[in-house]
Amino acid sequence: MTVSWARKLVSSFLTALTVAVVTHAASIFLFFVSQQYQAATLTQVSEFYFFATLFSVVLLFAFALLGVFRRWYTAIAAGFVAGVIACFAGSGLTTVIGGFALDAATLAFLWGTFLSLNGVYVIVLSIVAATIGRAVYNRAIAFRSAQSTTGRRIALVRMPAGNLAEGQLTHVERTDVDTELADKQWDGYIAALEENGWTTREVGFAESMADSVFVEDTLVLLGNTAVVTRAGTESRRAEAEAAEETASDLGLRIERIMTPGTLEGGDVLKVGTTLYVGRSSRTNADGIRQLRAIAAPLGYSVVAVPVTRALHLKTTMTALPDGTLLGHPDLVDDPAFFPHFLAVPEREGVAVVVLADDTVLMSSSAPATAALLEDRGYTVVTVDISEFEKLEGCVTCLSVRVR
Incomplete structure (x- = not known):
């Protein structure tokens, strides 16, 4: 849209x-x-x-x-x-x-x-x-x-760049990425969102920004406020401009992370009014301080979390609608730090997108985790995102949800 x-x-x-x-x-x-x-x-x-x-x-x-x-x-x-x-x-x-x-x-x-x-x-x-x-x-x-957006659930998405295969890697070895398959998988991801009541809106296409498909890193949504992030790597900072324009078009109030702070949306996990923020290789202490200053007047508290085993916090854990935190012990630095922590059997199973109070979206690469969540009463929608997982991506990275 x-x-x-x-x-x-x-x-x-x-x-x-x-x-x-x-x-x-x-x-x-x-x-x-x-x-x-x-x-x-x-x-x-x-x-x-x-x-x-x-x-x-x-x-x-x-x-x-x-x-x-x-x-x-x-x-x-x-x-x-x-x-x-x-x-x-x-x-x-x-x-x-x-x-x-x-x-x-x-x-x-x-x-x-x-x-x-x-x-x-x-x-x-x-x-x-x-x-x-x-x-x-x-x-x-x-x-x-x-x-036009009143009462609607909108997911901001961004079409994969032509040079997607050149995306940056930090914690995994580079393997061949099938860009044609990635395009088909992205279409499937969009279809899954729309079939479950979400309206997708595309952020401007960026042909030469390899990582731009991971649009979640550019914005943090706090109610009607969009926090425009500042990427931890220089090469990704230009991605935020088009995302900010789209957020502004939606009538959202704009706040920004400024230099020398760095913060990427993949490091921010919102659970109720608590923001768990990963102190990772992409998000620094100044970025966390700036987010805390922005979030506090809006009623949110910020809890800093060390992230050393993965790219972002949300590639190590996400939250179910009831507040249960899903994570894999090999990826989370200290599982005991988190209340209501549920260990999942597959690394690809740590990431879920909440589609509704009883429905979550996750990768088809984690069937055992999907069965675990279904046993807890959730409807699980799965999508194949294997080509994006080769680039340290997950289902949360591919959209920014505006509720």
Whole structure:
């Protein structure tokens, strides 16, 4: 599921119109002040900018559809480009209407206006686009998305990258990954979520980010707050940008883990209002401190847990709906540390995704664990994710659940 075109069109038009109108008014005001508040300036300058403003609306609308207003630096660049084109086209049209030919002398005159009237317009448009324009666009997208997600269970997912087989490894030996099979398994994972009442929404595809399919590492969801993480490895940090955009589109409040902190979502296990956070090779002490500061006002407590035998905490243990913690003794540093700990017979059985109060999703690689959970009264949905398990992945890594 992606943002609908209707919502994009409305948000883009509102953004373009707002930026163009504010720029038009601000530019007129600047010249009104510089001309010592002469009333005639208002009409003259407004007429001069009329066509430039119309062209700005069209250009900014097109840029907004491309998503440039999500980030300040692309917004300011789009504002500058739109300003230059709109001013040149607008001034040229005004010149032609006035009966002048577009000869070399006229073109030279038009370029000269960028040192005065049009130059001011371009600068103002660039600033307004990066500030007011960006705010209008993101709030419009978020407002509409927030309305459409009420009462729904949404799973954020991300399509496997073309270079999936190059994903990073820490605790397992590299083996050949069948990327075509991985794509089919990912489709099966998506189908399992949707068949059990979840709406899937794709985070933007990242062709060259090998580990991007493990989208759980980019976000930690605490109610209506999305904590954007900071990966423990430099090469994975760019993955968070698209995930943050999607979380913002859903109307979630954004918090961020900042340098020098590192924290990956796979290290955060939520059990009620307790957050078990793995102190692993990917999550450092500063990241845990920052998460604690964010989580405390939201009613969550943070418990740091050493993780030395696996990549993330949630590749060593997860929780059932009743709070029972599943783990394998070979992977958990100290099982006695955890209340209600249940040892499972297979390493692949430590990870479950809670689909409902009585239903869990897990890997088909752990049939004995599936039987154990069924004996405890749970409905178990299994999926084949063998190719992702070769990359230290599990069923939790492949989605971020928004309830």
